[in-house]
Amino acid sequence: MEENMLDLIQSPSDIRNWSVAQLEKLAAALRQVIIETTAQTGGHIGASLGTVELAIALHYAYNTPSDKLIWDIGHQAYAHKLLTGRYQEFGTLRQLNGLSGFLKRRESEYDVWEAGHASTSLSAAMGMASARDLRKQHYKVAAVIGDGALTAGMAWEAMNQIGQSKTNLVMVVNDNSMSIAPNVGAFSHYLTELRSAPAYTRMKQEVEQLLDAVPVFGGSIRKTLERTKDVLHHAVIPRNVFEELGFKYYGPVDGHSLTDLISVLRNAQTVEGPVVVHVITQKGHGYLPAEQRPGEFHGPGPFEIESGQFIKKPQPPSYSHVFSQTLVDLAHGHPEIVVITAAMPDGTKLDLFQKAFPERFFDVGIAEQHAATFAAGLAAGGMRPVFAVYSTFLQRAYDQVVHDVCHQDLPVIFGIDRAGLVGADGATHQGIYDISFLRAVPNIEIAMGKDEQELRQLLAGAFDRPHPVALRYPRGATRGLDLTLPLKPIPWGTGEWLEHGRDVTIVALGPVVYQALAAREILEAEGYHVGVINARFVKPLDTALLGAAAAESRALLTLEEHAVAGGFGSAVNEWANAAQVAIPIFNAGLPDEFIDHGAVDYYLNLFELNADGLARRVRNWLPLKKTAER
Numbered sequence: 001m002e003e004n005m006l007d008l009i010q011s012p013s014d015i016r017n018w019s020v021a022q023l024e025k026l027a028a029a030l031r032q033v034i035i036e037t038t039a040q041t042g043g044h045i046g047a048s049l050g051t052v053e054l055a056i057a058l059h060y061a062y063n064t065p066s067d068k069l070i071w072d073i074g075h076q077a078y079a080h081k082l083l084t085g086r087y088q089e090f091g092t093l094r095q096l097n098g099l100s101g102f103l104k105r106r107e108s109e110y111d112v113w114e115a116g117h118a119s120t121s122l123s124a125a126m127g128m129a130s131a132r133d134l135r136k137q138h139y140k141v142a143a144v145i146g147d148g149a150l151t152a153g154m155a156w157e158a159m160n161q162i163g164q165s166k167t168n169l170v171m172v173v174n175d176n177s178m179s180i181a182p183n184v185g186a187f188s189h190y191l192t193e194l195r196s197a198p199a200y201t202r203m204k205q206e207v208e209q210l211l212d213a214v215p216v217f218g219g220s221i222r223k224t225l226e227r228t229k230d231v232l233h234h235a236v237i238p239r240n241v242f243e244e245l246g247f248k249y250y251g252p253v254d255g256h257s258l259t260d261l262i263s264v265l266r267n268a269q270t271v272e273g274p275v276v277v278h279v280i281t282q283k284g285h286g287y288l289p290a291e292q293r294p295g296e297f298h299g300p301g302p303f304e305i306e307s308g309q310f311i312k313k314p315q316p317p318s319y320s321h322v323f324s325q326t327l328v329d330l331a332h333g334h335p336e337i338v339v340i341t342a343a344m345p346d347g348t349k350l351d352l353f354q355k356a357f358p359e360r361f362f363d364v365g366i367a368e369q370h371a372a373t374f375a376a377g378l379a380a381g382g383m384r385p386v387f388a389v390y391s392t393f394l395q396r397a398y399d400q401v402v403h404d405v406c407h408q409d410l411p412v413i414f415g416i417d418r419a420g421l422v423g424a425d426g427a428t429h430q431g432i433y434d435i436s437f438l439r440a441v442p443n444i445e446i447a448m449g450k451d452e453q454e455l456r457q458l459l460a461g462a463f464d465r466p467h468p469v470a471l472r473y474p475r476g477a478t479r480g481l482d483l484t485l486p487l488k489p490i491p492w493g494t495g496e497w498l499e500h501g502r503d504v505t506i507v508a509l510g511p512v513v514y515q516a517l518a519a520r521e522i523l524e525a526e527g528y529h530v531g532v533i534n535a536r537f538v539k540p541l542d543t544a545l546l547g548a549a550a551a552e553s554r555a556l557l558t559l560e561e562h563a564v565a566g567g568f569g570s571a572v573n574e575w576a577n578a579a580q581v582a583i584p585i586f587n588a589g590l591p592d593e594f595i596d597h598g599a600v601d602y603y604l605n606l607f608e609l610n611a612d613g614l615a616r617r618v619r620n621w622l623p624l625k626k627t628a629e630r
Contacts, residue, residue: 005029006087012059012110015083023060023258027052030079031286033090035305038078041093042301042424043101046290047146048078050176050255050281055079057261058142058172061269067140068128070113072121072149074102075299076174084110094424096598102428116428117393118149118366122158122171129169140269142170147177147191148343151365163246166273170265171247173276174255176283176294191278242276251278256285295346316480319473320349320388320417322452326459327386328356329487334463338378340364340387342371348388348417368393372400372412379410384463388415391431391472402441405468409443412469413462419448419472420510420561421590421604426597432590434472435538436566444468445492446538450513452478453485454536461489474511474561476600495542497549501531503622505549506614508559509535509568515604516559518611523618530618538568541575550576556585557617561609564589588617 005026008014015026030052038045056079058069064084071077081099082090086108092098103111113124125143132139149155150173162169175191242249248271254260261279268275283297284290289308290297302311317325331337331353338360345351345363354361364371368389375385394401394416405412418431438444445467449455455473462469498513499520506516513534520530531553533545550556556576558569569587576585590607604610608617 006033006082009083009087010085012064012083015056016060018060020258020262023056027056027258028286030056030082033082033087034078035287037090037093038300039303039305040091041095042299043094044075044078044299045287046284046294046297046299047076047176049287049290050283050285051076051144051174052079052286053256053258053261054144054172054174054279054281055083057258057265058144059083061262061265062140062142065109065112067142068112068125069110070121070125070128070141070143071103071115072143072145073115073118074100076144076146077103080110081108084108094426094597096602098597100426100597101424102426114428116425117396118146119152119154121145121149122155122162125169125171126158126162126165126167129167130165133167140168140170142172142265144172144174147173147175148366150187150191151343151367153367153369159242159245159247162274166246168272168274170268170275170277172265173251173278174281175252175278176281242278247274247276249276249278251276252280253277255279255281298346315477317452317478317483318349318476319452319455319478320347320475321352322455322478322483323388323415323417323459323471323473324349324352325483326456326487327353330460330463331357331360334384335360336382336384337463338362338383338385340371340375340378340385342366342368342387342389342393344388344390344393347390348415350388368397369400372397373404375412376400376404376408376410379405379412380408384411384413386413386415388417390418390429391416391420391434392418392429394434395437398437401438401444401468406441406443409467411466413459414468414470415459416470416472418475420474421595421600422475423600424597427594430595431472431475432561432563432595434470435560435562435568436570438470439539439566439571444470445540446470446472447536448472448510448538449490449536450496450508450511450534451481452483453481454490456483456487457490458536460487461492464489465492472510479511479514490536493537493540493542495536495545496534497531497545498534499530499532501553502529503553504528504555504557504618505531505533505553506557506559507533507535507546507549507572509538510561512559512561512604512609515609515611515614519614519618522611522615526615526619528618528622535568538571541571543575543579546572546575547579547581550581550583553583555583555622557614558585558587558589559609559614560589561604562589563592565592586617586621588614 006029034048089099094101102116103114105111105114121143125141129141240249250264253264264277268277283294300310339350339353340362341350342364343366345354371387375387378385416434420431422429447458449458458471462471508516516532520532523530558572560568564587567589569589
């Protein structure tokens with residue numbers, strides 16, 4: 001019966017005349033589909049299970065898509081997808097050519113805003129509301145933002161403008177006490193106080209109802225009563241921070257009660273000026289394993305529904321795990337080492353360091369800009385800070401990296417996690433731009449090892465550097481190499497000549513070195529003589545090694561799992577131009593386009609960055625050079 005309900009829904013308008021009892025059955029059906037689908041595909045199940053009733057209530061109370069419903073991040077929007085005509089496709093979630101795990105404007109007219117990172121919804125909502133007002137239109141605007149996202153400065157910048165503008169806009173705070181990990185910081189504690197103060201809310205409502213019931217006759221009497229109302233508000237009811245910023249506050253509201261949600265959301269639409277609806281939800285609601293282990297069920301891979309156990313094949317530790325464990329190993333003898341995360345201790349595996357050295361571990365919340373400058377301050381104070389952050393999250397702190405870290409030449413180490421293609425999370429999470437935006441900045445040094453052993457060696461060496469260091473490493477499992485070898489730092493700024501070659505030398509950065517070695521085997525069997533260099537450093541380049549390769553080979557082929565524009569290959573081109581190197585240089589990397597979700601191996605093959613693709617490139621390229629020489 002429940003699945004048949006979803007077959008009946010082509011758009012939210014189909015449910016707007018349903019009873020609350022029918023909507024409650026719909027909520028159960030949505031939960032079941034989300035659980036069954038993510039058990040197969042993986043995905044952001046926890047937050048989406050927590051917002052099922054909220055998604056129903058929002059589409060029930062608002063006339064979407066005419067009214068604009070903005071979700072801060074797709075983590076919480078699976079029910080929204082199911083309610084907006086995508087039920088039949090939902091099984092393709094996060095699969096190649098299937099539905100995105102986040103919101104996508106080209107996927108649905110109901111996805112009016114797309115974001116892979118938190119804290120943008122309020123700025124977007126203010127923009128849409130302002131556009132509406134300027135164009136004399138009348139649609140309503142509602143933005144859903146998580147309590148974790150409110151740790152980001154951007155959200156407060158938007159609230160500052162919204163409160164001052166007095167425009168009609170509803171801000172729904174989805175408060176589940178978590179972002180990916182449990183929330184931290186003063187504002188998190190403040191929300192806890194609001195959440196645990198129902199008496200305040202009841203008193204507030206009763207006083208307002210009493211004052212609103214007083215009859216008003218003349219203008220002077222009206223002004224007197226309004227002043228009296230304001231005095232009573234301040235005397236009896238302490239205003240909360242949202243009200244001080246200019247918002248009308250409703251809450252806390254039970255985020256799993258459709259009756260309460262619909263009533264409050266309808267009332268909020270009638271209020272002049274900005275409104276906050278504070279909704280209390282439970283991450284993973286309706287699925288016991290996700291309720292009990294919300295951190296683990298933020299964005300898991302496939303799992304068994306009955307047991308809640310993840311379906312994982314035995315594999316070596318991840319690069320993130322190796323990075324964190326190496327930090328732990330080094331920190332035992334170096335009390336100056338401190339570690340920073342921006343609300344990602346589990347995702348970056350820094351929880352290992354947190355457990356070993358809690359007093360030297362800092363979780364600053366979803367606040368990458370602050371994290372970068374905080375790291376600079378620690379370095380200025382004599383500590384050796386490491387800020388481990390996903391490549392695409394570091395983008396948010398670019399100004400701070402430039403001005404606060406690099407301009408002052410402070411020895412901050414940036415552990416750039418998820419460097420390269422990331423698979424199912426798609427375009428907003430592909431770590432393929434960080435070389436481009438970091439390489440142009442003076443003082444910073446950029447390195448990436450070919451495997452986990454080199455990651456450990458480079459990390460150890462980074463602590464000897466007096467400059468900022470960006471150390472890149474990919475998502476996923478390592479190669480399973482011996483991690484008990486002594487930590488001997490790699491001579492800084494040096495590459496590794498693995499094979500010599502007269503025809504072409506492939507100069508590769510990172511784990512794609514192994515693709516280059518495999519391509520060499522294919523080509524050597526066909527009569528080509530192919531060299532391979534493990535570059536290891538983007539900045540400084542090992543120009544001596546590159547010069548030797550250029551003298552030995554008839555051509556160079558740079559290889560990177562990164563955008564070609566401004567990437568490692570571009571750095572080699574710049575060196576070759578300055579050094580007046582005459583041989584051809586071809587750059588193999590990712591094209592100038594956003595790359596959607598799909599398996600990493602698929603894209604390596606599509607863009608000819610795997611062994612077979614590299615062999616094809618060389619075959620198609622070198623014969624032209626041989627013909628020209630004859």
